[in-house]
Structure formats: structure tokens, C-alpha cells
Amino acid sequence: MKLKAAIATFALGGLSMAAHADQIVKIAISGPLTGPQAVSGKDDENGLRLAIDQLNQKPIKVNGQAVKFQMLSEDDQADPKTGVQVAQRIIDQQPTAFLGPQNSGVAIPVSRLTSAAKIPMLTVASNPQLTRLGYDNIFRTGASDSVLGSSMATFAVEKLHAKTAAVIDDRTAYGQGLADQFIEKAKSLGLQVVDREFTNSQASDFLGILTTIKGKNPDVIFFGGYVPQGAPMAKQMVARGVRAKLLGGDGICADDMAKVAGAAATNVYCSMSGTGLDGTPEGRDYIARYKAKFNTEPQAYGITYYDGMLLLANVISQAQTTDPAKLVLALRNASFKGVAATYAFDKTGDLKNAPTTVFTYKDGQMVAVK
Template structure:
């Protein structure tokens, strides 16, 4: 009887060991972004892009050391606020994720980077302020173009395509908006584009009539706005209402179909630069748009595709390096070379995307489209 119990116990333990050896390996992926407030549309787009990539990967899973890897999404709302961002980032890090995607906003990403660095977790972010990758952390990977590229590309566009001679500049005083505007001004001056005025607003403002009245009196050819759609959309509408003849330029923060909902016909006078190639310009991009619309019943916005690509990049690195250890993945990401939908992802020594592509967009028939002259 004792012998029988011993055999049963042995078989049970063997079965348990077998089950454990073949259990799925759960890999947690953290993301934070503005899921409420004025930038909620953009933040939800980020989460959607990441969620779509995770769902696709879990349907055709990768393996590490023979174990199937299942990805689990951990998402928090940072409200585009640095203080809230630090709190939710720490809450996410306490759950021991393998990687952290986001934050979207530079003003949140810069302080949060200290937490992900201390935790030795790879951080993949679209935050574009150049300061982010100058902090000395080796775990930061910028998956989009920096302000240096986005701002300077719009200055070049203003001079070479719009034949502008003069410009006014407005920024929202965020790390993103101010950094973007600074880069535009620097490139504009080098090209001989005269800056007639520089004005400031906030990331909560919706009334720009005072600023626009001042700028209108100086009659610039273009107005460059460093900020996001919740301000860019009413600004464009108010420019039209006040017969401001200048074209409105901006970075990826205003490159969103959602701008049309507020700006209406005034959106036709708006131009913006965005990291990556236009999605509708490639078969892969068009396929992403179709899958996104089918899954979420809404149009994709500016950053979701980069979060989608970022997750596929991470999965590719996990598969090729055969590890889910965050510290080892940091080293592997520095050696990565992955062709995604929006870009090819390979990074320089500080974590900036090498040869980050940018595309100029405008709005036509209520849709965001790549500019073609």
C-alpha cells in the first residue's frame, strides 16, 4: 500500500513538473498615456495600437526556451501630467513588467525615464523632446522622430514648398511644444525665414483670439504651433473666423483625424509633420488601417502605429535573443534592426532612431493625407 502511494505521488509530481515545464510564460507589457482629458483620443490610440499587436502575437505566439510566450497588457492613465505619470509608472513598475511603452508626452516621459532606468526596464517611447536621450540612461529607445527632425522638417517645408518668407510661433509651454517650437525657430533662421513674433499659451487653453489678433497685425505667411490637437483644432478654427491668412503648421501632436471634428473646413489650411511614412502609402500601412478600423470601429490617430510597431519590435528581439529578462533585452534592443509598418527600427548609442523618416501631412475632404505637390 505504501509502495502504491509512493508511485502515485511520484506520478503526480512528474505530471506537475511536466505541466510547469510546458506552461505558458506570461510577459507583462506596461503602458501609460493620457486616457482621460483633452488628449484622451491620442492616448487611447496608443493603447489600441499596442493591444492590437499583443492580440496578434498571442494568436501566433513566439517561444523562448521551448515555452510559449503570452503577453499581458498593463495600462494606466497618466493624464498627460508629470506628477500623475510618476505615480502610475511606479505602480506599473511594481508589477515587474518586461518592458514599458510610453509615456507619449515628453513632459511625462522625461521624469518617468529615471524610474524605468532604476528598474533596468527597456522604455520605448514616442516622446520627441531631444533632452530625453541626453539624460545618460541606456534603457531609453525613441521609436519616432525627435523634435529636431519634426520641427526642422516643417521649417524646410515652409520655405521650400509654401515659399514662406515670414513666420510667427506659438507654443504651449510643455516640454514637447516648447522643444518642437525651438527646433522650428532654429532651422527657420538658418534658412532665412524671418520670425516676426513668438507667443505662448497652455495645454489647457481653447481661446486664442488675443494671440491671433496680435499675430494678425504682423501678417506672417505661416504660424507654427508647438502643441497638441486639443489646442491646434480650435486655433485653426479661430484663425479662419478672424481671417488670418497664414497657414497653420505643427508637429505630430496635431497630426490627427480628430482635428477635423473641431476645425472643420479650417483644417484644409493646416500642415503637420509626423514620424514614419504615411500609412496609406504602403500595403502594410493600408492593412493596418483596415484591421484597426475593424477592431476598434474608429480611425487610427498619430501614434498608435508606432506602439504597434514597438511591440512587434520587442517581440522580435525577445524571440531572437531567446530571453525575457529586461536587462538583457536592453542590450539586445541596442543591436536591433527591425522593419515595422511605419519605419525600420535601429538605434544609435543614446537610443535615438537612426534615419527616422518624417512625412508632411495636410487635411483634405476631412481626412489626414500625405502632402503631395
């Protein structure tokens, strides 16, 4: 009898311990961790890691049980085919949410997988098509191309007093979509587009394109693409004697632009979702903690992954659930003030009132244009 009682007591004690064990919640992320965009992809991962570490220090509770977050990270190489493969591998591990992919060309095909799995997908991918696919689980945490491209066309006319523009894009879903939105807004403002050129996301030599554009003598050149092409393009514009300013979206808004382009970066202007980290105490605190942990400067998107994770944790806490399908519904009605923006979504999943800031480069640093 005593043995049976001891076994029963031990079993009850084990159940009690199990009941109070931490609940592990898996958070998926995919992005370009290798290749030309690796600096940006690693920044995304760092932003998410910083948020998860912060949350795990003081865990939220769901139904009285502490929640610990675990990151599942995969390298999608900014390639749609690879992105679909790694996304499926992550989804098979049953994460609660999927942050990313960063690139529109990857995010669009991956969205079909996350929708089928009924997992909330929070992404900075900016191509407008993404939120027009009819999936209710997609939440864009940054400005769309229509906002970023339009803001730069307006900036070119109102601040730089440009009359003519040339446009280059890298043929990615992001670059082409951004360029198309710039052109659409430019035409409505009377900004004449005198040339449209194309490159690719692996190119490094733009002298031929720039020679053609120089003959058209535009006031500005708008580039739809990323830093690995934008930085050498800026340098080669100076070398070729092109007088135009180089404009772009958030893909060229990163400290690496200044590191690679050098003095030519002072000729560059880019628009980015958010209000700029240096402009608020919360932003400066993020920069300090990021640099202390990773010993490097934050880039373009990491702050949005940080905010996205805090948004998700806030929704989990308020809804008292970690069920992905229920979180999709909860995110539809969410409102959360993060470091870079206030996150609330319209019926398509786009960020409401997405703020944008125009930056340039001075003394090797990204600075907001006042």
C-alpha cells in the first residue's frame, strides 16, 4: 500500500510539474543569410533574436503558463525556389507564426504555404500584389511599394525640384514593383520619365546603362533594387560624370550603402518605412542594445522584425492563445505601438497609415532629411 501511495504521489507531482512547465512557442523566419543580401538578412534575424531574448527574460503567460519563444531560422538566399523549400521545412515544424520572407519575390510564393497552414505571416515584403492574393493571414509590417515609390516621386518634385527622371530596376518583384509605383506617381506630378533601363540582382557593372542615361541628362535616377547594386551604381555615377541624384526605396536604405559607395553616398536619397531610429528615445535605445549584443550597426529591416515579434507577443498575451488560426483573427483587430511604427492593419493586411522617412548619407551615416 505504501509503495502504491508513493507511486501515486510521485505521479501527481509529475503532473503538477508538467502543468507548470514553460510552453515553447516556435517562431519561424526566413531571409537571405548568404549571398549579396546577407547583411540585410542577418539584420532581420538579429532584430527578431533581440525581441525574443527580451521576451524570454520576462515571459508572458497564457492561461497561467509561461511562454518561451524559440526561433526557427532558414536561409532562403533571396531566391523564390529556395524560399519555398525552406518555408515548407519550417512549416513542417508547426511554428506559431512566420516572420518574413524579406523579399517580395520570395514572399509571394511562400504566402500560399503559410495560408494553407493557417499561420500568421508578418513580412516587410513591399510588392502590392502580396496583399491582393486573397489570403487573410498576411500582414505587411512596413510600407508597400505604392507608398515608398510614391513618396520618392513626391520628394523628387517638391524637395529636389526635379523635372526629369530616369528609372532603373533589377527585375525582382520588389525592384520592378517599386519602380512602377515611382513612375505612376511621377507622371501624375508632371515629372517626365526620359528613360527606363533594366539590370539584375547579381550585376555590378552599370557603366553601359549610365552612359545611355547620361545622354538623357535627367535630374534624378530612381533605382528599384538593393544595396549590393545601388552602392556600386552610386560610385559609377560619379565616375561617369552623371549629375543626377540617385533615389530608391528601403532596399538601399542601409549603412552598407555608405560603406561601399563612400563619398558617392552623399548623392543618394532613399525612403524607408518608419520615423527613423535616431529620432526617438526608444529608437536610440534599440540601436544601443543592438550594437551591444551584435557588435554591428542595425540595417534597414531588423527593427521591423523586432517590432513584429513584440506585436505578436502582445496579441498572444491579450488573446490568451498560441493557436495560429486564432492569432490570425486577433491580428486583424490589433493595434500596437512599436519602435518604428504603430501596427494596425486594414482589411487586406496592409499597414494603416504607414509612415515613411527619406534618408541620405553624411559622414558615412544614414541621416533623415529634414
